[in-house]
Amino acid sequence: MTLDVARLRAETPGCAHVLHLNAAGSSLPSRRTLDATLDHLRLEAEIGGYEAADRERETLDGFYPAVARLIGAEAGEIAFIENATRAWDMAFYSLDFQPEDRILTCVSEYSSNYISYLQVAKKTGAEIVVVPDDRHGQIDLGALERAIDKRTKLVSISHVPTQGGLVQPAEAVGKIVNDAGVLYLLDACQSVGQLPVDVNKVGCDFLSVTGRKYLRGPRGTGFLYAKARTTSHIEPVFLDNHAARWTDDDAYTVVDDAKRFENWERYFAGVIGLKVATDQANELGMEAIWARLRTLADGLRARLAPLRGITVTDLGQVQGAIVTFAVAGADHTALKLALRAQAINVSVSTQLSSRLDLRGRGLRDVLRASVHVYNTEEELDRFVTALDAYTSRRMS
Numbered sequence: 001m002t003l004d005v006a007r008l009r010a011e012t013p014g015c016a017h018v019l020h021l022n023a024a025g026s027s028l029p030s031r032r033t034l035d036a037t038l039d040h041l042r043l044e045a046e047i048g049g050y051e052a053a054d055r056e057r058e059t060l061d062g063f064y065p066a067v068a069r070l071i072g073a074e075a076g077e078i079a080f081i082e083n084a085t086r087a088w089d090m091a092f093y094s095l096d097f098q099p100e101d102r103i104l105t106c107v108s109e110y111s112s113n114y115i116s117y118l119q120v121a122k123k124t125g126a127e128i129v130v131v132p133d134d135r136h137g138q139i140d141l142g143a144l145e146r147a148i149d150k151r152t153k154l155v156s157i158s159h160v161p162t163q164g165g166l167v168q169p170a171e172a173v174g175k176i177v178n179d180a181g182v183l184y185l186l187d188a189c190q191s192v193g194q195l196p197v198d199v200n201k202v203g204c205d206f207l208s209v210t211g212r213k214y215l216r217g218p219r220g221t222g223f224l225y226a227k228a229r230t231t232s233h234i235e236p237v238f239l240d241n242h243a244a245r246w247t248d249d250d251a252y253t254v255v256d257d258a259k260r261f262e263n264w265e266r267y268f269a270g271v272i273g274l275k276v277a278t279d280q281a282n283e284l285g286m287e288a289i290w291a292r293l294r295t296l297a298d299g300l301r302a303r304l305a306p307l308r309g310i311t312v313t314d315l316g317q318v319q320g321a322i323v324t325f326a327v328a329g330a331d332h333t334a335l336k337l338a339l340r341a342q343a344i345n346v347s348v349s350t351q352l353s354s355r356l357d358l359r360g361r362g363l364r365d366v367l368r369a370s371v372h373v374y375n376t377e378e379e380l381d382r383f384v385t386a387l388d389a390y391t392s393r394r395m396s
Helices: 005-010 031-047 049-055 057-061 063-071 084-092 111-124 141-147 170-180 268-284 286-304 332-340 355-360 377-395
Strands: 078-081 102-106 127-131 152-158 183-187 206-210 222-226 244-248 251-254 310-312 322-327 347-350 365-370
Touching: 031 049, 031 268, 049 057, 049 268, 057 063, 057 268, 063 078, 063 268, 078 084, 084 111, 084 183, 084 206, 084 222, 102 111, 111 127, 111 152, 111 355, 127 141, 141 170, 152 170, 170 183, 268 286, 286 310, 286 322, 286 377, 322 332, 332 347, 332 365, 332 377
Parallel strands: 102 127, 102 152, 152 183, 183 206
Antiparallel strands: 078 222, 206 222, 244 251, 310 322, 322 365, 347 365
16 A cells, blocks of 8 residues: 555644654654544533543543554553553553562663663562674574573563664564563554554563654553453552452452553543544554655665765664664764754654663764654655755864
């Protein structure tokens, strides 16, 4: 299926104002998502928040099957959570770590996740094991298989790291982890909405996702997938009267689906906005979206490769929509701001986001340009021209 890029751009208000290469930070929403979100906020203002939720109950409830369809899950395996980090936290901190339990992760792991590993290790005596990379810069599958032992409690990796185009072999990891009977937590913050993700093929027990990145949903939205067959016995670290029922003076009963990981209070306009954004992804088709993003990203890498003083830093056998590079001698933050002054949006990834990976490669930080379906070849040409002009001025 071929995407109608002109139509996608016409339906994306931001395209008239910026050249947006920061989908990995927060992508441009469609007018349909924007209108759905704002319409519910207006309804809350007009008739009241509780009353608006009652009126839009069918749409709100439709969030769960929409997300389930996107990732190949069941609706009862989905929980709305306000962002990917909190969704990930709800899975991770609900596990009962004991002294000498082992947490296996990867070199490219995201800082928030790794800080959680450190905190739990400090409190419980659990051990963190970083599985080395293979020659492609992705997790070494043989080393992972050798590292799993009877003490391994969890394998937890980021599907697509924040600091590069690498796509980890999540399905191959899942096969190894499932064969060993170990829990598998996948941070899909950057992957869901960018590339096809089927939780049955991946084999993960938990999967955490944000709305604002490749799904093009509102900020303050996300979700957690919890596989019913393997996680139904896990009680969330936090409970309220939405996640559980107070059944006696000294007793409570946890709800029996993934909603036990939710809060009662949530961003209802955001739930609707994310549902609409997810509907659009389902309608366009993830295979078509993935093909478009790879074409754009590969084209950008090809444009950057011959430029003087620029080194593309992406790793992996499979590379996605995040393109990272270093500009020799440049202050990448200053360069980001110089581009922003020309209405070109990019971002900078630093060692604060992924210390083991970037420090290990001798990179203080990298400039990150992340494409989405609304970007065009002409925009990539404009970006590279602006970048080349900046570097040429510095070197002259």
